[in-house]
Amino acid sequence: MQEKKQTAKMGGAEKMLLEGLAAALRREGRKADIEKDGPLFFKMAEIARRHAVLPLLAALGGQEDPESWEAAVRNPAKVVVRSNYRLLFLTKYVTRELEKNGIRAIVLKGAATASYYPTPELRKSGDVDILIPDRGEFLRAANILKEDGFKELEGQTALHHLEMVNEEGISVEIHSMLAEPFESRKMNQYLEELAPEYGDHMVLNEAWGVPFYQPSDAYHAFYLIVHMLQHFLRAGFGLKFLCDWVVFWDREVRPEEKEVFLRLVKESGTEGFVRILDGACVRYLGLREDRAVFRSGGQSVSAKVLEDFMEEVFAAGEFGHDESQRMVAMRGTGLNAYVREFHHQMHLNYPSAGKVFLLWPALWAATLARFLHNNRAVRKVKGREILKKAGKRSRLIGRMKLFS
Numbered sequence: 001m002q003e004k005k006q007t008a009k010m011g012g013a014e015k016m017l018l019e020g021l022a023a024a025l026r027r028e029g030r031k032a033d034i035e036k037d038g039p040l041f042f043k044m045a046e047i048a049r050r051h052a053v054l055p056l057l058a059a060l061g062g063q064e065d066p067e068s069w070e071a072a073v074r075n076p077a078k079v080v081v082r083s084n085y086r087l088l089f090l091t092k093y094v095t096r097e098l099e100k101n102g103i104r105a106i107v108l109k110g111a112a113t114a115s116y117y118p119t120p121e122l123r124k125s126g127d128v129d130i131l132i133p134d135r136g137e138f139l140r141a142a143n144i145l146k147e148d149g150f151k152e153l154e155g156q157t158a159l160h161h162l163e164m165v166n167e168e169g170i171s172v173e174i175h176s177m178l179a180e181p182f183e184s185r186k187m188n189q190y191l192e193e194l195a196p197e198y199g200d201h202m203v204l205n206e207a208w209g210v211p212f213y214q215p216s217d218a219y220h221a222f223y224l225i226v227h228m229l230q231h232f233l234r235a236g237f238g239l240k241f242l243c244d245w246v247v248f249w250d251r252e253v254r255p256e257e258k259e260v261f262l263r264l265v266k267e268s269g270t271e272g273f274v275r276i277l278d279g280a281c282v283r284y285l286g287l288r289e290d291r292a293v294f295r296s297g298g299q300s301v302s303a304k305v306l307e308d309f310m311e312e313v314f315a316a317g318e319f320g321h322d323e324s325q326r327m328v329a330m331r332g333t334g335l336n337a338y339v340r341e342f343h344h345q346m347h348l349n350y351p352s353a354g355k356v357f358l359l360w361p362a363l364w365a366a367t368l369a370r371f372l373h374n375n376r377a378v379r380k381v382k383g384r385e386i387l388k389k390a391g392k393r394s395r396l397i398g399r400m401k402l403f404s
Contacts, residue, residue, distance in 0.1 A: 010310060017034075019033065020034045021239065024059045025117070026118070026250075034060070042068070045057075047314070050317045051239040052238065055080040055124055057073050057077075058077035058122060059118065080122065084124070087111065087127070087128055087170070088111050088210055091107055091110065092211075092212060094145070104132075104134070104199060106198055107214045108214075109244075115205055127171035131175040132176060153165055153171070159177070159351055160180050161174055161176065178191045178198075179191060180230060182229075187269065198223075201218065202214060202219075203216050217253050218259075218261040218264065222261060222265070224245065225273065225274060232273075233397070236316030239314075242313065243285065245277055261293070269402055269403035270403075273400045274294070275300050278293050279306050280309055280313075305399055349363075350366070
């Protein structure tokens with residue numbers, strides 16, 4: 001536990017990792033003053049592994065690298081490359097099978113986002129995510145994959161996608177919505193109305209030599225925001241998502257696409273979140289200020305807020321699993337904020353029963369019992385520690401003025 005608390009602050013290893021990533025994300029002049037052996041190097045490599053960005057550092061290697069670099073960076077990167085190509089061709093297969101049956105599938109993240117990296121195969125992915133913009137075709141798409149040998153994963157609780165696995169155990173998530181319901185009813189309604197638009201705003205990606213459909217730039221960037229925000233409000237996210245943001249915008253994006261993206265951001269009330277992302281990526285990961293969404297970059301957000309945000313990112317790890325005292329972040333810091341979030345969790349845990357007002361007291365009790373059990377039996381931490389950490393994270397959320 002002590003080591004994890006230390007990683008929340010940016011020390012020498014964290015700063016060296018950021019410098020290395022900033023160089024690795026550039027297409028030209030990929031040089032960084034980082035160590036490739038010794039205690040600081042191994043600490044940096046371990047942090048990079050927890051954030052799923054270790055393979056990206058392989059781009060900084062040379063012919064005379066020490067054995068430590070080969071073992072700690074290059075060998076894991078080779079594993080990721082093989083895995084990514086398997087996922088790429090599985091993406092091709094799944095989307096082609098659905099298209100043969102008249103269903104257009106849009107690839108989210110994964111190979112679509114990786115195509116913007118200088119070396120796409122170094123961006124680690126773990127599954128295949130596709131969106132079925134026509135909600136009426138969602139169940140038919142799932143049945144087609146079942147007939148093709150895919151099986152539904154047992155015990156899944158997500159409301160916005162169905163997770164299926166093939167014979168190799170590789171997961172394919174079929175999305176009917178862009179995200180799990182947020183605490184904001186206004187945001188949920190906005191996303192529900194927006195999802196079908198993705199079917200009207202898709203482009204063919206041929207960067208890998210394997211064609212598939214993905215969202216156009218404006219809608220792609222907005223999905224990245226929604227996905228990041230979903231994780232941030234739950235348990236947090238790590239450096240990989242920030243790297244995605246850097247490579248997406250550190251390229252030529254047509255002005256009309258950027259205008260559409262800005263409209264989506266303002267309509268959804270996520271501008272404050274985007275400004276912090278921009279500022280952090282400009283200040284710490286080498287995003288050119290003239291390419292940032294908001295040209296003022298880090299200057300539009302205070303240095304203290306950016307530091308707090310980066311400490312939160314480092315503390316989270318890839319998907320918020322590095323700290324045991326992590327829970328959702330709330331849009332407020334008082335008692336009402338805790339009650340509102342607890343009620344929201346009840347609806348997520350019991351979506352059907354939660355619609356019956358008379359069942360709420362029983363569902364609150366069941367949600368509390370699950371919360372206490374998970375903390376004590378699974379995570380081995382006390383509930384008050386979870387709530388204390390949630391309150392601290394919520395103060396950062398408050399600065400974003402989400403969904404307003």
